[in-house]
Amino acid sequence: MWTRQRKRRNTGRLIVPVMASAFLGYFGYHANNGEYGLYSKYRLEQRAHELEARLAETVKRREQLEAKTMLLHDGSIEKDMLDEQARTALGLAREDEVVILTQPEKRIN
Numbered sequence: 369m370w371t372r373q374r375k376r377r378n379t380g381r382l383i384v385p386v387m388a389s390a391f392l393g394y395f396g397y398h399a400n401n402g403e404y405g406l407y408s409k410y411r412l413e414q415r416a417h418e419l420e421a422r423l424a425e426t427v428k429r430r431e432q433l434e435a436k437t438m439l440l441h442d443g444s445i446e447k448d449m450l451d452e453q454a455r456t457a458l459g460l461a462r463e464d465e466v467v468i469l470t471q472p473e474k475r476i477n
Contacts (some may be wrong), residue, residue, distance in 0.1 A: 401407050416429075439449045461467045 399405050402476075439446050440453070
């Protein structure tokens with residue numbers, strides 16, 4: 369009767385460390401690059417700064433438009449403003465006037 373003797377392998381001792389390092393690597397990667405990771409936080413902060421700058425620009429533009437609108441309210445219409453708006457709307461000028469064309473103001477969407 370023959371019996372086979374098998375040599376015990378050392379690979380059994382490596383299974384737990386390999387599984388643990390794969391586990392930690394997976395969660396470490398997603399903690400850094402995942403949807404809620406550190407890199408996403410950086411991108412959200414950058415987007416927030418961009419939107420705050422855009423908000424400040426929009427508020428400034430609104431204040432300019434409100435100041436211009438206040439000049440056109442009933443009872444306080446200034447003749448210069450009324451004349452400017454009428455000429456702009458109709459595209460008219462007198463013969464003795466000099467017309468200076470400027471680029472239209474940039475609109476914010």
